[in-house]
Amino acid sequence: MAKSFTTREENYAQWYNDIVKKADLAENSAVRGCMVIKPYGYAIWEKMQSALDKMFKDTGHVNAYFPLFIPKSFFSREAHHVEGFAKECAVITHYRLKNDPNGGGVIVDPEAKLEEELIVRPTSETIIWDTYKNWIQSYRDLPILCNQWANVVRWEMRTRLFLRTAEFLWQEGHTAHATREEALVETAKMLDVYADFAEKFMAMPVVKGVKSPNERFAGADDTYCIEALMQDGKALQAGTSHFLGQNFAKAFDVKFLNKENQLEYVWATSWGVSTRLIGALIMTHSDDNGLVLPPALAPIQVVIVPIYKNEEQLKEISAKIEPLVQKLKTKNITVKYDDDSKRSGWKFNEYELKGVPVRIAIGPRDLENNQAEVARRDTLEKMTLHFDSLEVEIEKLLKDIQQNLYNKSLKFREENTRTADTWEEFIDILDHQAGFVYAHWDGTPETEELIKEKAKATIRCIPFNNPQEEGKCILTGNPSKQRVLFARSY
RNA sequence: CGGGGUGUAGCGCAGUUGGUAGCGCGCUACGUUCGGGACGUAGAGGCCGCAAGUUCGAGUCUUGUCACCCCGACCA
Numbered sequence: 001m002a003k004s005f006t007t008r009e010e011n012y013a014q015w016y017n018d019i020v021k022k023a024d025l026a027e028n029s030a031v032r033g034c035m036v037i038k039p040y041g042y043a044i045w046e047k048m049q050s051a052l053d054k055m056f057k058d059t060g061h062v063n064a065y066f067p068l069f070i071p072k073s074f075f076s077r078e079a080h081h082v083e084g085f086a087k088e089c090a091v092i093t094h095y096r097l098k099n100d101p102n103g104g105g106v107i108v109d110p111e112a113k114l115e116e117e118l119i120v121r122p123t124s125e126t127i128i129w130d131t132y133k134n135w136i137q138s139y140r141d142l143p144i145l146c147n148q149w150a151n152v153v154r155w156e157m158r159t160r161l162f163l164r165t166a167e168f169l170w171q172e173g174h175t176a177h178a179t180r181e182e183a184l185v186e187t188a189k190m191l192d193v194y195a196d197f198a199e200k201f202m203a204m205p206v207v208k209g210v211k212s213p214n215e216r217f218a219g220a221d222d223t224y225c226i227e228a229l230m231q232d233g234k235a236l237q238a239g240t241s242h243f244l245g246q247n248f249a250k251a252f253d254v255k256f257l258n259k260e261n262q263l264e265y266v267w268a269t270s271w272g273v274s275t276r277l278i279g280a281l282i283m284t285h286s287d288d289n290g291l292v293l294p295p296a297l298a299p300i301q302v303v304i305v306p307i308y309k310n311e312e313q314l315k316e317i318s319a320k321i322e323p324l325v326q327k328l329k330t331k332n333i334t335v336k337y338d339d340d341s342k343r344s345g346w347k348f349n350e351y352e353l354k355g356v357p358v359r360i361a362i363g364p365r366d367l368e369n370n371q372a373e374v375a376r377r378d379t380l381e382k383m384t385l386h387f388d389s390l391e392v393e394i395e396k397l398l399k400d401i402q403q404n405l406y407n408k409s410l411k412f413r414e415e416n417t418r419t420a421d422t423w424e425e426f427i428d429i430l431d432h433q434a435g436f437v438y439a440h441w442d443g444t445p446e447t448e449e450l451i452k453e454k455a456k457a458t459i460r461c462i463p464f465n466n467p468q469e470e471g472k473c474i475l476t477g478n479p480s481k482q483r484v485l486f487a488r489s490y
Numbered sequence: 491c492g493g494g495g496u497g498u499a500g501c502g503c504a505g506u507u508g509g510u511a512g513c514g515c516g517c518u519a520c521g522u523u524c525g526g527g528a529c530g531u532a533g534a535g536g537c538c539g540c541a542a543g544u545u546c547g548a549g550u551c552u553u554g555u556c557a558c559c560c561c562g563a564c565c566a
Contacts, residue, residue: 085566158560211566219566223566342527343524344524345526348525361525364525373525
């Protein structure tokens with residue numbers, strides 16, 4: 001493994017790539033900026049999907065699917081939206097190829113030019129609001145609480161596996177409401193869902209807050225977000241929930257008749273999290289031995305490695321293990337019994353690289369004493385347990401690992417959250433300690449922009465329930481009412 | 491689009507003053523091993539990114555070209 005994350009040196013990127021590669025999560029594809037998610041990486045995504053999907057259903061949402069292609073004209077209807085996304089859109093101009101009359105290959109048939117170009121969705125607000133227009137006439141049609149699991153394309157200049165790729169997988173919720181208040185409640189509710197998911201499943205503490213106007217989603221009135229701190233001290237936006245006001249309703253002319261028989265524009269929200277969360281998971285927990293997965297999202301929670309010299313011993317161990325595997329399975333614990341012919345030492349390393357939370361090793365010595373060696377991935381501790389107690393102990397251990405990972409990350413975040421009162425202090429922290437910095441800001445977009453330019457740090461969010469305190473802006477010295485959360489970020 | 495770098499076996503790399511291609515990992519077979527990435531022996535695997543030029547001869551020199559990577563610009 002490249003280098004300890006605690007050094008926070010510039011080769012953190014190298015270290016990150018190493019983990020992605022060695023844990024067999026993903027690789028760059030032949031298509032520039034696009035990523036191949038390998039089976040093990042995808043299995044983590046599936047765990048995330050199923051947990052999130054259940055949370056969405058529990059809050060009254062349903063799944064639907066909308067087109068991959070969006071007519072160009074839809075985009076220009078919401079001015080801010082088009083401005084925000086125009087620079088990174090993939091555009092479809094033709095619908096046919098033909099044999100090249102001058103040579104072997106095929107060329108785009110110039111006669112097959114589309115009358116109106118199609119955009120490959122970078123996000124689906126426009127196509128969905130064009131659709132919602134037909135679904136909504138009266139207040140009785142509201143609310144609409146839809147989610148879609150989809151892929152989107154944003155033609156980024158520079159990409160990094162999971163964190164920023166040209167195509168990525170995500171879910172996007174799009175809701176329509178009769179009142180502003182109801183839409184605001186929805187926006188906050190879904191942010192809470194994301195925060196719960198991050199903390200309970202990913203074991204990753206997050207700061208909930210609202211984005212400054214500069215950092216707001218293109219087309220939103222407000223953007224709420226969860227911000228997490230990675231082990232190199234950089235912040236990562238892990239999820240967003242947008243209050244879209246009536247912007248899209250107005251752009252797509254979506255009105256409804258209220259109880260008083262008056263026409264009103266519909267209120268909207270949208271919210272999403274993506275495969276970027278896998279990147280967040282890697283950068284939150286991994287150590288120098290590789291990936292560390294929280295049990296709640298680990299595709300394999302327990303791996304059992306037999307240690308044997310010959311077929312006969314293997315048979316003996318397998319017979320002993322079989323009932324344990326069954327028992328763990330009935331407790332909904334995902335177990336892999338790896339009786340592959342690879343050497344045990346090789347397997348130990350392999351499963352550590354892959355972040356499997358618990359490893360059980362069992363050999364002739366253990367058979368004799370009716371015991372097993374149990375190793376936990378988070379602390380790398382090994383213990384010898386009575387074989388008959390394993391079923392109970394493993395279950396406890398998984399819970400304990402989940403909690404320990406959360407506690408560890410929370411402690412890391414707390415130790416790396418600081419306050420700065422002067423510009424010098426602010427820069428010093430960013431340069432030498434990184435992490436989150438609470439500092440006063442005069443509240444103007446111009447100052448925010450200047451700080452970004454000079455310090456390469458952005459306002460990650462203005463936390464909810466942020467304590468109000470008088471102070472002076474670290475850059476301009478103008479009066480400020482509160483500290484906001486700054487960091488350098490991904 | 492700027493600045494830098496790299497293209498040689500599946501992967502990671504070496505290749506001297508130009509002389510016709512090698513190492514490590516991995517792979518295959520057999521044997522010995524097996525409690526923290528084992529070892530031995532024998533194998534398989536190459537249009538040296540592509541094209542043109544210089545030369546008796548090019549992985550190596552020249553020119554062109556393509557691709558990828560890193561640093562910026564970009565990133566709701």
